[in-house]
Amino acid sequence: MSTDVLVIGGGIAGIQASLDIADKGGKVYLVEKTPSIGGRMAQLDKTFPTNDCSICILAPKMADCYGHPNIDVLTYSEVVGVDGEAGKFKVKVLRKARYVDETKCTGCEECVAKCPQKVPNEFDQGLGERKVIYMPFAQAVPRVVTIDKENCTWFIKEKCGACKILCEREAVDFDQKDEEVVLDVGSIIVAIGYDIWDPTPASEYGYGKYPNVFTGMEYERMINASGPTGGEMKRRSDGERPHKLAFIQCVGSRNPQLGHAYCCSVCCMFSTKEAMLAREHHDDIDSTIFYKDLRAFGKGFFEYVERAKNDYGVRYINSDATVQENPENNNPIVVYDVAGRPEKEEFDMVVLATTLVPRPDAIKIAEMLGIPLTEFKFFESKDRILAPMDTVREGVYLAGYCREPMDIPEAVAEASAAAARAVETVLAKGVTG
């Protein structure tokens, strides 16, 4: 029997679930696939409806989590096998080699400065570049660097090694190997979050074709002071900053043809936020939001939209919209309709609220755990009314966006809920043997 708990996914949901359990004295293994915990929330600029700086409120939680004596944070790791049952799961975790000794690296990033190789930065949605030895983002936890083996000159042609030569702490270790560890845990919480759908296939929006069409997450990175443009909005075509922004809602979502017949729950609000933030950056920016239904249903959300309209001059137009381009200046042209009449309007940047989709890993993890997914590939609750956190497999619980589209506070509340269920299980199993 084990009373330890495994949490898969180190986004806000996974972090909160881990903290809740650890604070009660339970031992937690938090397995995160990427080099840092934080998840999507770490990428956001501000958060609706308070416009709190996202990383500023998240960072202390990340630090608490990593520093917690009862939490073992395994980053750059993946669950590769699960055996057993509630109370006695055996979980195989692959700890990928980061080629840097976590215990020696202090995160000074001197090596990063010297590394000659650059690749697109996934944390910035590919907008900027990062080095091949890299800190995923300024506030990453743990504060250690990782070598991206695929692109490293040392691994490709056994040349360079600049980082190793430079590191005074001798933290770089090209001989590190992937490692497999086996954990004994009593219950498991799945919190692997969501991905962002690439809207290129929906050609009517012009993404990938017209340079000045962006996704919402690209925009979040762009307006973030520590993002790829240092907080400046820049058109892809000419680097100029926009004065007239259009936001298009439900891009790919609520669309059965594309297999996303659901609503993402957060994009009406994040576009509202993004339009407000544009005005905060430059008070001559005008924003228009094209929406199907304006879903402002959370605490303080409708009031937030009213504020966007009244205090930030955000214009809302109820219409489907598609994008064309003015070839002379690369300005996107939004085509929409008012009372059945087609209209066109030229903007200098378009931001698409693309569907947020389940992570591809969901399929793998569901199989490993023997739990079903919904028709949209979210994890399926055992009972969607009274036991939302439970799965059909005893001892396996769900939290956050991987279960159902939701915003940060809901993910936090659900994480606590999943923590409660996990603790109930390990206690019950501990008693009954």
Place this chain on the structure above:
Amino acid sequence: MEPEEQTPETPIEQEEQAPQTPVVQQEPIAEPPVEPDEEAPETPPTPDSEELRIGVFVCHCGTNIGGFVDVPAVVEYVKTLPNVAFARDNLYTCAEDGLTAIRDAIKEHKLNRVIVASCTPRTHAPLFQGVCEEAGLNKYLFEFANIREQCSWVHMKEKEDATRKAKDLIKSSVSKAALLVPQEEMKVDVVPRSLVIGGGVAGLSAALSVARQGFDVHLVEKEGVLGGFTRNLNSLSLGDKSAEDTIKPLIEHVQAHENITVHLNSQVESVSGFIGNFDTTIVTNGSSKEVKVGTIIVATGALEYIPEGLYGYGMYDNVVTLTEFEILCKSGKLPKIKNVAFIQCVGSRGQDKSYCSRICCVISIKNALYITENFAEIMGEEGAERVEVDVSVPEISSRRRRRRRMVSAEGEAAPGPAPTGGPEITIFNRDVTTYGADHEVYYNKAREKRIRFVRYTTDNLPKVTQEGDKLVVNYYHETLKTERKLQADMVVLATPLIAPPDAADLSKKLKIPIGRDGFFLEAHMKLRPIDFATDGIFVCGTARGPADITESVAQGLGTASRAAIPMARGFIQAEAILAQVDPEICTGCGTCEANCPYGAIRLSDDGVAEVLAAACKGCGCCGATCPEKAIQMMNYTDDQLLAQGRSILQGAM
């Protein structure tokens, strides 16, 4: 200590919740400017007779500080400061060798105060304090100087000035450190028992989970039965059973659990104390009982808004609210209807209520589908002609009695012809708010079933009138730009959930805030959605704001997790950075009590303020607002802060 995090941060409530961000250090420093002749003595008096031996560790933080501040020069300067017995630099003070250097120096140089000049206390203070404790030094004798965020990072282009500022910052910390005194942290036992107020799905889920985590629970429900608002409902979205059958197992589990005591027909009369030790009085049918609990979960739910005077409600028969419609279906009293119009957002979204009630769109769709799917059955041969609502919910029955009187004064409506064919359903909406996957699937299903969705705007609200024995909805067709008419056998109004009227009373008893929307206000909108700012009290379900059952259950379980934390630990260790009242100076004005965001200071029986140490966060709100200056913050006393401020100002002169 992170007061910012604990502060309620609802955008709409910001003004109400002043002070928004309690800043510990600012207020006391905002003293009248220091007169140069009033200067503090170069060597401040020591708090005890022991010789002061301050150790200072200056960090390069790789190149983060070292790249912009001349660290070795700073160390040399620090060595010349009064009471500094030892100073050195470290490449990384936080790395294991850096920490060892602190430990060794404390022993070797008999240091009795330690200062680290590096990054931010927010992330690193606990680490360095821990090292001090390991070396036998009370952690309150540690002081931080932030020369990264507050210096090197903001002065990357002014290296000389950055070095000078780093010196000043450390000098001011040295002045403060000289006045630090050791503090004992208070440990308070936590009673392993929860009080759950409200026996709806949220309270039931919370109670069951707390019990299953091994703690006693007292569940207080003011009605005579458990189940809450859900008892009024007919079917449930996502469900295939009746609402009552769906929640029956949950109620049974609660009733059967040995750790749970259910108090029906009961109310919480009074609450005093603080986290870990709340004294509560539960009154049941006039007799009262004292119960001591460690934590409290508020799950008092919400009620339906009564659309008095809107869309013919209270005037015409067959204009009903969603809840009334569900009750009619459930009790088999639905009259013969064929054309049904639902009107959404009645009284919500900037009308009487400012908010969107989140769930009424899916509830209307659920009921529309219920009609289409059960048309034949609910329209049985002998369907009742007129709306009769006979229910256990008192609010509804009394409303109905009033309405029936009005109707009979106008004369009975003649029975209409029995409907033929399928039902025709129209949902007048402003935006169909079926968010997420679970709700949107219902919307998609409704469109497949040919339920009509007609959008209206607040500039052109639909109007409900009666022509003969038929209700008529007059509306403006936004696409066709024309006025239109729709005959309806019944009009169903989707009204928002609202906070129950007695929420205000509970808010006073528990000292928990209510937001402008009338619902209870959480500690932080993003990251503490189900905690109150006051430790040990939590909120879930529709008491917090509109939510469906799934969300209410999740929040109920969530509060069970939150509440179990201090109970599983068995004690709480309060930081020693607390407010301290001088009873000689305090006049008992009560300003502090009104300003404390955590309910941690109150007037005692002898009329002076007393601090509830376990609840105090040391945010300083009371100290900053006390007109008599009767309050000092331990470790941030006026003397300490003035010494710190003076030495900075001296540097500037």
